[in-house]
Amino acid sequence: MGALPVLYSFRRCPYAMRARLALSVSGQKHELREVVLRNKPAEMLAASPKGTVPVLVLPDGEVLDESLDIMRWALGRHDPAQWLAPPGASSAEMAALIAGNDGDFKRHLDRYKYPNRYADESGGDAAGLALRHRSEAASWLAQLDARLAHGWLLGTRASLADMALLPFVRQFAHTDPDWFAAQAWPRLSGWLAAFEASDLYVGVMGKHAAWQPAA
Numbered sequence: 001m002g003a004l005p006v007l008y009s010f011r012r013c014p015y016a017m018r019a020r021l022a023l024s025v026s027g028q029k030h031e032l033r034e035v036v037l038r039n040k041p042a043e044m045l046a047a048s049p050k051g052t053v054p055v056l057v058l059p060d061g062e063v064l065d066e067s068l069d070i071m072r073w074a075l076g077r078h079d080p081a082q083w084l085a086p087p088g089a090s091s092a093e094m095a096a097l098i099a100g101n102d103g104d105f106k107r108h109l110d111r112y113k114y115p116n117r118y119a120d121e122s123g124g125d126a127a128g129l130a131l132r133h134r135s136e137a138a139s140w141l142a143q144l145d146a147r148l149a150h151g152w153l154l155g156t157r158a159s160l161a162d163m164a165l166l167p168f169v170r171q172f173a174h175t176d177p178d179w180f181a182a183q184a185w186p187r188l189s190g191w192l193a194a195f196e197a198s199d200l201y202v203g204v205m206g207k208h209a210a211w212q213p214a215a
């Protein structure tokens with residue numbers, strides 16, 4: 001057997017999560033190296049000096065260090081669930097939805113979940129900053145709830161958009177679960193709950209010891 005692609009990952013990172021989802025659904029075998037973010041392995045930094053996960057190192061030495069590139073690489077090789085072909089939308093619409101998540105929504109999510117990291121924006125009121133950005137993020141989530149009339153964001157089955165967005169919606173929901181559960185987003189809540197109960201999700205969320213290079 002030839003060398004396998006090597007994935008540097010961190011279990012709870014939503015970017016790494018979406019990469020693992022695509023690798024799993026595609027059936028792409030790989031070596032998983034769980035990273036401790038405060039002690040990143042030199043091998044990962046040599047492959048991708050920016051130091052963020054996920055990083056996929058292919059057997060020929062090519063490095064993919066953007067989560068969407070990893071998803072598209074894996075699905076380009078094998079896409080049994082047809083994530084790249086949403087039944088109810090164009091590829092451009094799917095790309096725009098993912099861009100909205102990775103842009104404005106991610107910005108609001110970071111300030112909601114980690115307001116103390118943005119002292120220069122809070123004016124000393126971290127709680128107020130968090131609430132403002134929660135409200136902004138909620139407007140986006142309400143739009144997603146409306147999109148889920150057919151069960152998925154872009155039609156009657158899952159697509160790349162669903163699996164690219166779900167890890168971030170999950171992170172938002174777990175920031176204040178009681179508040180999230182109280183919102184009038186029945187479709188969104190059901191979509192997230194089904195994802196977290198799925199074999200695919202459970203399969204990529206197993207715990208792994210931090211990777212260490214061979215002595």
